[in-house]
Amino acid sequence: MKRHLISAADLTREDALLVLDTAEELAQVAGRSIKKLPTLRGRTVVNLFFEDSTRTRISFEAAAKRLSADVINFSAKGSSVSKGESLKDTALTLEAMGADGVVIRHGASGAPHRLAGWVQGSVVNAGDGTHEHPTQALLDAFTMRKRLGDLEGRRVTIVGDVLHSRVARSNVLLLNTLGADVTVVAPPTLLPVAIDTWPCSVSYDLDGVLPKSDVIMMLRVQQERMNAAYFPTVREYSRRYGLDGERMAALPEHAIVMHPGPMNRGVEIAAEVADSVRSTIVEQVANGVSARMAVLYLLLGGSEPAIGKETP
Amino acid sequence: MVNAASRPDGPAEARVADGDPRPKAVLEEPDIRRALTRIAHEILERTKGGHDLLLLGIQTRGVTLADRLAGLLREVEGRPVPWGSLDVTMYRDDLRMRPARALGRTELPADGVDDRVVVLVDDVLFSGRTVRAALDAVNDLGRPRSVQLAVLVDRGHRELPIRADYVGKNLPTSMRETVKVLLAENDGRDAVLLGPTGGAK
Numbered sequence: 001m002k003r004h005l006i007s008a009a010d011l012t013r014e015d016a017l018l019v020l021d022t023a024e025e026l027a028q029v030a031g032r033s034i035k036k037l038p039t040l041r042g043r044t045v046v047n048l049f050f051e052d053s054t055r056t057r058i059s060f061e062a063a064a065k066r067l068s069a070d071v072i073n074f075s076a077k078g079s080s081v082s083k084g085e086s087l088k089d090t091a092l093t094l095e096a097m098g099a100d101g102v103v104i105r106h107g108a109s110g111a112p113h114r115l116a117g118w119v120q121g122s123v124v125n126a127g128d129g130t131h132e133h134p135t136q137a138l139l140d141a142f143t144m145r146k147r148l149g150d151l152e153g154r155r156v157t158i159v160g161d162v163l164h165s166r167v168a169r170s171n172v173l174l175l176n177t178l179g180a181d182v183t184v185v186a187p188p189t190l191l192p193v194a195i196d197t198w199p200c201s202v203s204y205d206l207d208g209v210l211p212k213s214d215v216i217m218m219l220r221v222q223q224e225r226m227n228a229a230y231f232p233t234v235r236e237y238s239r240r241y242g243l244d245g246e247r248m249a250a251l252p253e254h255a256i257v258m259h260p261g262p263m264n265r266g267v268e269i270a271a272e273v274a275d276s277v278r279s280t281i282v283e284q285v286a287n288g289v290s291a292r293m294a295v296l297y298l299l300l301g302g303s304e305p306a307i308g309k310e311t312p
Numbered sequence: 313m314v315n316a317a318s319r320p321d322g323p324a325e326a327r328v329a330d331g332d333p334r335p336k337a338v339l340e341e342p343d344i345r346r347a348l349t350r351i352a353h354e355i356l357e358r359t360k361g362g363h364d365l366l367l368l369g370i371q372t373r374g375v376t377l378a379d380r381l382a383g384l385l386r387e388v389e390g391r392p393v394p395w396g397s398l399d400v401t402m403y404r405d406d407l408r409m410r411p412a413r414a415l416g417r418t419e420l421p422a423d424g425v426d427d428r429v430v431v432l433v434d435d436v437l438f439s440g441r442t443v444r445a446a447l448d449a450v451n452d453l454g455r456p457r458s459v460q461l462a463v464l465v466d467r468g469h470r471e472l473p474i475r476a477d478y479v480g481k482n483l484p485t486s487m488r489e490t491v492k493v494l495l496a497e498n499d500g501r502d503a504v505l506l507g508p509t510g511g512a513k
Contacts, residue, residue, distance in 0.1 A: 306413070
């Protein structure tokens with residue numbers, strides 16, 4: 001049976017908890033002198049990155065290497081893609097090299113889904129267009145669980161450019177699966193049309209939501225995807241939807257501040273907030289390796305994948 | 313040695329009658345307690361008082377046994393003996409034969425395994441493959457001075473050159489039989505069951 005991780009909705013509650021528990025055990029490996037497990041020896045993981053990425057690509061590479069898998073890195077720049085090779089032909093080339101797992105980041109929403117139909121191995125979505133980024137949601141849930149315990153009934157507020165954010169969609173879906181109450185806060189222009197179909201509540205008033213949040217997750221304002229005037233000025237956006245020290249003081253005592261990175265300091269998050277003790281931003285990066293190790297182990301470690309969705 | 317022959321429900325060497333599907337208890341709670349007490353004394357004898365000792369229980373029932381052994385050693389020597397748990401799933405050689413499994417806890421005392429006399433503790437010694445995985449796992453955790461092995465039951469049929477240093481009960485079995493260790497902490501009662509067919513253990 002072929003199984004993939006393309007959407008956070010592919011994970012049942014049991015699957016998601018299995019990934020988080022596994023990640024917790026694997027996090028210990030980072031503290032050892034020998035940061036390596038022999039589990040995926042002889043398996044090949046291809047990192048297929050059609051879009052720029054620092055932390056996700058490095059994180060997946062570190063995760064695969066810590067499990068002793070062979071890693072082939074592929075980025076669109078400097079490859080035959082710039083000569084006009086299609087996604088399918090690229091996929092078939094990789095297939096011929098015998099990839100057991102393919103990690104794909106692509107600018108087009110749905111690319112991993114298409115890829116899953118073409119290759120033999122398991123496909124892991126590392127971010128597709130404005131669609132989904134399930135491993136980011138897993139590492140965020142892992143970080144929340146570490147700081148706050150069980151997520152059942154926890155109130156999570158996601159603030160910012162929800163329209164262009166694959167992180168927001170994956171987080172809303174996964175956190176809903178895990179029993180958390182999610183609220184998204186954004187200017188009306190930065191909410192997707194079908195936001196009413198998402199399993200979350202919507203607000204335009206950040207200050208009203210802050211005192212009722214256990215977690216506040218700031219999203220990056222994606223300047224590179226903004227081809228229209230979504231808000232008048234950056235300054236106005238920052239005033240109404242940015243998290244500064246004053247707003248952080250309105251949060252409950254135990255609340256944490258998250259950001260998937262890369263940050264625009266001074267736009268959606270003030271430097272003093274990003275560097276405060278409540279911020280989990282650096283922790284999220286470290287947790288990313290553990291969460292991705294768990295996903296790779298559960299998909300590729302056994303005779304067949306233990307999580308994810310069957311081939312479409 | 314454990315003497316179960318006096319009990320009315322059958323001697324330790326009792327074989328399950330052909331066609332009888334019910335597992336038979338070959339060790340009961342007092343037998344297990346006596347076997348562990350003897351192992352505790354043997355460990356102290358072999359390690360000359362148990363200095364630098366570290367008990368590592370292999371998930372899951374080995375951990376319970378390591379906990380109990382640590383308690384017994386403390387009773388005898390009057391000082392605490394460090395113990396931890398080891399999950400060997402990621403080191404198993406049969407990972408590719410079954411779907412990926414959930415992991416158990418690996419927990420070590422703060423001092424780690426370096427320069428310690430590590431005693432691996434498990435419930436049943438069978439093919440020896442779990443112990444091989446455990447040796448690899450310990451190797452990645454540090455460099456112990458030596459590694460020894462304590463098991464509650466040795467049922468034979470080794471597939472690797474591995475033997476136990478401390479054995480609670482040697483239990484000759486056929487490949488078709490199953491040996492199941494029950495412990496109060498995990499299963500509600502203490503017993504070693506010998507059954508006619510079933511899983512690996």
